[in-house]
Amino acid sequence: MAKIAYILLCHKDPEAIIQQAEQLTAVGDCMAIHFDASADPASYALIRAALDHNPNVTFVGKRIKCGWGEWSLVQATLLAVEAAAADFPRATHFYMLSGDCMAIKTAEFTHNYLDQNDRDFIESFDFFDSDWIKTGMKEERLIYRHFFNERNHKTLFYAALELQKRLGLKRDIPGDIQVQIGSQWWCLRRRTIEWILDFTRARKDVMRFFRTSWIPDETFFQTLVRHLVKESEIDPRTLTFLMFTDYGMPVTFHNDHYDLLLSQDFLFARKISPGAKRLKSRLGKLYASRNIDFQISNEGRSLFKFLTDQGRAGRRFGTRFWETESSLGRERQLMIVVCKKWHVAKRLVEQVSQVTEIPTIEYLFDEDSTVLPDLGGIQSSLGKRTRHRRALMRMLFEHHDSDQLVVCMDPSNLELMHDFFSDRSLTRLLQIDCDFSDDYLSGHARRVGLAGERTSPATLGRLLPTIRNDITHEADRIRDAGFSRHFRIRQSDSSEINSAKLMAFFGVSQDKALQLAQTRHLFED
Structure with missing residues (x-):
């Protein structure tokens, strides 16, 4: 022993x-x-x-x-x-x-x-x-x-x-x-x-x-x-278990961090606030306890990053000269499909590629695995794609030999949307509003590392409202941006209502727009 x-x-x-x-x-x-x-x-x-x-x-x-x-x-x-x-x-x-x-x-x-x-x-x-x-x-x-x-x-x-x-x-x-x-x-x-x-x-x-x-x-x-x-x-x-802020200072734990600390895959934690008397008392009694089953979920660092990222909307470095001075082309039409449920947007653009002749690309700024042609290395990483976004998009238009292009984006990419809308090209945005059940949000939290398979229901219960509010906040920021040519379809609306908006967004006939709105299992999780 x-x-x-x-x-x-x-x-x-x-x-x-x-x-x-x-x-x-x-x-x-x-x-x-x-x-x-x-x-x-x-x-x-x-x-x-x-x-x-x-x-x-x-x-x-x-x-x-x-x-x-x-x-x-x-x-x-x-x-x-x-x-x-x-x-x-x-x-x-x-x-x-x-x-x-x-x-x-x-x-x-x-x-x-x-x-x-x-x-x-x-x-x-x-x-x-x-x-x-x-x-x-x-x-x-x-x-x-x-x-x-x-x-x-x-x-x-x-x-x-x-x-x-x-x-x-x-x-x-x-x-x-x-x-x-x-x-x-x-x-x-x-x-x-x-x-x-x-x-x-x-x-x-x-x-x-x-x-x-x-x-x-x-x-x-x-x-x-x-x-x-x-x-x-x-x-x-x-x-x-220890974490550091963006300023290189140790994160301090307080009275309300007891459950979080116990769920981490560590034996000790640093550093405990001198004023966290109740936390110290509970942890002190814990060490001598017996027969306790710890539910190790180990989501502490990802949770901290997620929560500290809140409230930083609109803060960014200045635009680079090649972003502001270059253009996709005045005659080109960039159609941005924005949806938090990536599988919903992917189903829609897959249907678009079958019903129309418009080239489509999935979440190229969010997924490394997105299939892209060889463009001389500019497509090789998410960092390069984002950094040289206008050059990348211009090369994609040329590769597909088309003046129209549909791309998917996560709602968090508001900076990219602002940049593309400031271009001389004709940019349109389709926002897909989905319903989010607690079960879906719990699965989302696990997929992105905010929770583990053994995260307690109590921890998830406190986390879900924050995730839901974050999704709502992203959607509100897009609506508040005041983009021209901004269209929205909703899971709660009928196919007929959504098809009218899809017809205007994609510039297709009413029949084709209805086909898109009736995409099989479009909103299913």
């Missing part, structure tokens, strides 16, 4: 640390604590007074002052790991935590999970080949020496960096290691921890290298684990 030694680095909120330690050690696990030497001494005294009697808690003997991005964070971690390895000889796993982390599964579930998955859990991706670093310095973190903290001494930090660049003082990475990068929230087996501690004593050159690298807590353990452990025994992910 797994026994976990939690490695806790902290610097504030002594009451929360005491509570966290008592909750995690109550079921037999243990904890090694490093409390920042630069933090309030009274807070440290309070923690010691509350936890010194707990045999499952140990403290680092020599505390150090820690700074963000510095080697001191790795040094403090190593001190806590050494204390845990020495004081808890029966610990089988070592799990890195912060004071903002809390368990989102029971100890029973956590121990069984680690017993069934005999491997080290640590994000570790190639430092140079991966895109883990999104912004800021990359190779400069390693090939130059960093003696100052960028946050506390910004001028000195960058002056030292520029001086080394001017003097050509690049340094080599130790030849036998391949630097990795990833999250600092790992869970490692005891054998791996012992190998790492032995390595730190034997390889002073590697220790010197990382001691003057920048943000080594994202590279040190990640690199050593890859160096010492077989790849087949490493799972390159963290067991701690």
Whole structure:
């Protein structure tokens, strides 16, 4: 049976640390604590007074002052790991935590999970080949020496960096290691921890290298684990659920996130709001509970992206000169069919291709798999199609040797509709309004990753109104755009009513328009 030694680095909120330690050690696990030497001494005294009697808690003997991005964070971690390895000889796993982390599964579930998955859990991706670093310095973190903290001494930090660049003082990475990068929230087996501690004593050159690298807590353990452990025994992910905003800040969880957190495929979550007292209380009681069946749906990140995208309508970069200055052609007619239910629009345009001679193309700006001719590579990805949309459309007109073209679009592509309507060509838009049942919306949520097969009915119940409102909002934005030559057909209208609008939109006879309106199973899901 797994026994976990939690490695806790902290610097504030002594009451929360005491509570966290008592909750995690109550079921037999243990904890090694490093409390920042630069933090309030009274807070440290309070923690010691509350936890010194707990045999499952140990403290680092020599505390150090820690700074963000510095080697001191790795040094403090190593001190806590050494204390845990020495004081808890029966610990089988070592799990890195912060004071903002809390368990989102029971100890029973956590121990069984680690017993069934005999491997080290640590994000570790190639430092140079991966895109883990999104912004800021990359190779400069390693090939130059960093003696100052960028946050506390910004001028000195960058002056030292520029001086080394001017003097050509690049340094080599130790030849036998391949630097990795990833999250600092790992869970490692005891054998791996012992190998790492032995390595730190034997390889002073590697220790010197990382001691003057920048943000080594994202590279040190990640690199050593890859160096010492077989790849087949490493799972390159963290067991701690965390998300970041568009601004690179950690997402904070609050009282109403309890059900969401429990449904994620992780053991812990970071970071819990200091003010989320009810959430902390519920999660604290959860760890000691037994016989709980967790419904893992793992939709947290997709839900966060979906919800944070709301309210950003109309925000975009300026148009590119080739978009505004080029034209599809004054005599050409572009017919845009807009429908949220893609299968409905596809059935209609398939019927159009059979009843008329107008070329049709399905969701070319929404589906990679849309069948397109070879247009020299411009059609190869959704990004290229959207970026060079007018050029793409012009080439499609030429390929089909036609002055008419029907394309399908998702209602979310309002920017594209505005762009095409601003062209000198004759652009028309057909909006198909469908009915959306709760069952359909539930299936839609699963198809797009907002929910999983095991998402609870309660979670879906809270999610469905948001999805329904989002669909309604997209339809309203199109109507509010005031496009000329804008036609609408509705699932609730009769074939006769819809055929009149289809006749005007496609410019076909009444008989052909009625054939289109009576397309078999047009609105069926």
